Amino acid sequence: MIPVARLDSFSRDEFVRAVGPVFEHSPWIAGTTWARRPFASVDQLHSALCETVLNASREEQLALIRAHPDLAGRAALAGELTAASAGEQARAGLDRLSPEEIARFQTNNTAYLEKFGFPFVICARLNKKDAILNGFAARLQHSREQEIKTALEEIFKIAELRLRDLIAD
Amino acid sequence: MIPVARLDSFSRDEFVRAVGPVFEHSPWIAGTTWARRPFASVDQLHSALCETVLNASREEQLALIRAHPDLAGRAALAGELTAASAGEQARAGLDRLSPEEIARFQTNNTAYLEKFGFPFVICARLNKKDAILNGFAARLQHSREQEIKTALEEIFKIAELRLRDLIAD
Numbered sequence: 311m312i313p314v315a316r317l318d319s320f321s322r323d324e325f326v327r328a329v330g331p332v333f334e335h336s337p338w339i340a341g342t343t344w345a346r347r348p349f350a351s352v353d354q355l356h357s358a359l360c361e362t363v364l365n366a367s368r369e370e371q372l373a374l375i376r377a378h379p380d381l382a383g384r385a386a387l388a389g390e391l392t393a394a395s396a397g398e399q400a401r402a403g404l405d406r407l408s409p410e411e412i413a414r415f416q417t418n419n420t421a422y423l424e425k426f427g428f429p430f431v432i433c434a435r436l437n438k439k440d441a442i443l444n445g446f447a448a449r450l451q452h453s454r455e456q457e458i459k460t461a462l463e464e465i466f467k468i469a470e471l472r473l474r475d476l477i478a479d
Numbered sequence: 480m481i482p483v484a485r486l487d488s489f490s491r492d493e494f495v496r497a498v499g500p501v502f503e504h505s506p507w508i509a510g511t512t513w514a515r516r517p518f519a520s521v522d523q524l525h526s527a528l529c530e531t532v533l534n535a536s537r538e539e540q541l542a543l544i545r546a547h548p549d550l551a552g553r554a555a556l557a558g559e560l561t562a563a564s565a566g567e568q569a570r571a572g573l574d575r576l577s578p579e580e581i582a583r584f585q586t587n588n589t590a591y592l593e594k595f596g597f598p599f600v601i602c603a604r605l606n607k608k609d610a611i612l613n614g615f616a617a618r619l620q621h622s623r624e625q626e627i628k629t630a631l632e633e634i635f636k637i638a639e640l641r642l643r644d645l646i647a648d
Contacts, residue, residue, distance in 0.1 A: 326536035337538040338507035344536075367495035367513075369506040 335377035402434040504546035571603035
């Protein structure tokens, strides 16, 4: 755990190494936010990181959403997830699915990707297997605009939990 | 083709939509560079984009390198490349390889990835098939530091050619 005050003296390289993994495959978010030091608390750092995303362009937001792996998808089955994602999917029970459940996830992942053009993102640490499957059913009814908003909100929750594993007040 | 002077009045969204694809799956580079308008020429815009990459942290540079597909790799064979990459690989002759050549590319891709931890990046528009295979042999001898530098230089060449397809002086 790194005390939040120690980040003040970090170079961009050090800061991105410490905070970058909070957003899946998107170290540019920490890189951009580095210029906004100092951060008085983990909460304030989290808000600054989220603002970087909200101030980015639509294409950058979509690239962030698309950097997320499918739940119980190809990368998960092949053992190619980031350490953070693997832990989160396991805690939601997604590493212990029956073949029928894996098929249900894949059908849902495909339907969602085909409708919206980006993968289904949900904070797996706050939702177990059944809640996630219900989430698919509900969110497939939404508009693309609603789902971009929801995906970013879920990403901000994921980021907050990851951040609190790494940085302490 | 967009005249470079027209970019001056573009919002971040518009700018990233126009310039973002110049860097593979990395619209944050255009997003960050947008703040540095105006650009007097395509050359100056290209330099500003490259500076954004050079001023980024090592992790951000590695994420950019890792956003590139293997040459004649899985994504290419599955038809999952970006339009820009598909055109570049085709122009280098990589869409018309024999099964033996595909196997050679895959062996090289794997060896390179295992040694350096990121994919082999070369400007395919400036190198035909044989030059690329020779490039593998030479670059596999280098240090990781050298290859990060070379990969970024190749990415800057790719970016310049893509930029000149999109933006005019």
